[in-house]
Amino acid sequence: MTAAGSTLPPLLELRDVRVAFGGLTALDGVSLSVPRGRVVGVIGPAGAGKTTMLDVVCGRVRPTSGEVLVRGISLHGHRPQQLASLGVARTLQRLGLFSHLTVAENVMAGAVRMPRAGFLPTLLALPRADRRERALRARALAVLDRVGLADTADLLPGRLSHGDQKRVVLARALIAEPSLLLLDEPAAGLSAAEMSELSAQLATLRAADALSVMLVEHRVDFAMGLCDDVVVLDSGRLIAQGPPAVVALGAFDADGDGDGGGGGEAGDADGDEVAHV
Ligand SMILES: Nc1ncnc2c1ncn2[C@@H]1O[C@H](COP(=O)(O)OP(=O)(O)OP(=O)(O)O)[C@@H](O)[C@H]1O
Known part of the structure; x- marks a missing residue:
């Protein structure tokens, strides 16, 4: 990357985003970024705030506080129908065809x-x-x-x-x-063969179009196999983020079954940065 290129802001950035539905805090001070050309997966148990995060980025839900930026431009007050002009497209959990x-x-x-x-x-x-x-x-x-x-x-x-x-x-x-594709549970309902086809498809698209992707996924194995970086949410809080191999070493319970998810010690096995909050 050129010196000039390295100064470009990330395609998507959330800064200390909080979303409250009445007394329920769905997102609690979440900060993250999706760099250009990267695939970022958001995982976590049911009710962790994953869909709320996509809704905030799309303007379907207004953050109670904090900021969402696309290419460094604050989306304060933007409407869902304005997103396309910013180069953002989203797929829904329900197909909507x-x-x-x-x-x-x-x-x-x-x-x-x-x-x-x-x-x-x-x-x-x-x-x-x-x-x-x-x-x-x-x-x-x-x-x-x-x-x-x-x-x-x-x-x-x-x-x-x-x-x-x-x-x-x-x-x-x-x-x-789009330059940023938001996918809500792309692997839901897919067979193992279809999931690997989808992984290959997204890898090709990313390589050909320098497409950035943020996907929310229940299928942790799919997200771990595909994504450059993984963000782990739990009860609205971001509890870990980093490359899959590094996050997998952390003690989080991604599937919500109480067994500690990946298990083992949190750490930085190969020098990649991982944040446990
Ligand atoms: N419009 C809403 N009004 C009130 N509460 C809501 C609303 N949307 C979401 N919530 C609550 O916010 C929390 C986070 O929900 P969200 O759907 O973002 O979680 P999720 O991680 O996507 O869950 P799932 O994996 O089950 O889809 C949950 O407790 C949910 O009940």
């Missing part, structure tokens, strides 16, 4: 950053609108090809397996050409 639209049309629906045809030209079916529609469809087909679903473009999503529907959801996020 339109059952009456084809796979390609579902993907096109994610292209909020693309120039729109405008109501009047579309209504009058003017050639300019047709051209834009065709260009958008071509983009959707290209993205579907990237996730291995080119031949499903004209099917309804209900015809696809759960794993393939999740790939459509990924394609719908990718068509907006």
Whole structure:
């Protein structure tokens, strides 16, 4: 990285973020960053605050205090629909596909950053609108090809397996050409084979597009295998963060089963930085 490059702010930064729902503190002073081109996984037991963290980044939930920054710009007061213009796209835990639209049309629906045809030209079916529609469809087909679903473009999503529907959801996020992708439980409901395909897919995307990813995941093995860095939340507090191999050495209970998660001693086996708060 150049000297100038190293001064760039992280793509995403949370500074001392606290979220309270009435008397319940869902996030308690969480600070973290997602550097450019990195994949950061957020793990922790049910109710730890993982989804709340994504909601805060997306503007669905306002922090009670603290700050969220994208490329160094504070998102104070931003709305979810403004996120795309900042290069942020999110997938939801529930797939949210339109059952009456084809796979390609579902993907096109994610292209909020693309120039729109405008109501009047579309209504009058003017050639300019047709051209834009065709260009958008071509983009959707290209993205579907990237996730291995080119031949499903004209099917309804209900015809696809759960794993393939999740790939459509990924394609719908990718068509907006995000620089930061937020994934809410991408491995949920996937078989072991589908999980390893998804890992390979995300690794390819990251390499090709310098995409930064923050994902929330219950499947700790998946997150540990894929992510450059892992953040562990428990009861709204960030209790550990660092490379998976280092965090795995720490005594946290990621699956909430009371057995101490990775077990063993906390430490810094290979010189990587790990924080236990
Ligand atoms: N809108 C809300 N109103 C009140 N409490 C909420 C709201 N959203 C979340 N909570 C509470 O905040 C805490 C954190 O919830 P959150 O969904 O962020 O956890 P999580 O780690 O994503 O859990 P899971 O793994 O089960 O999805 C929980 O105690 C939850 O009940």
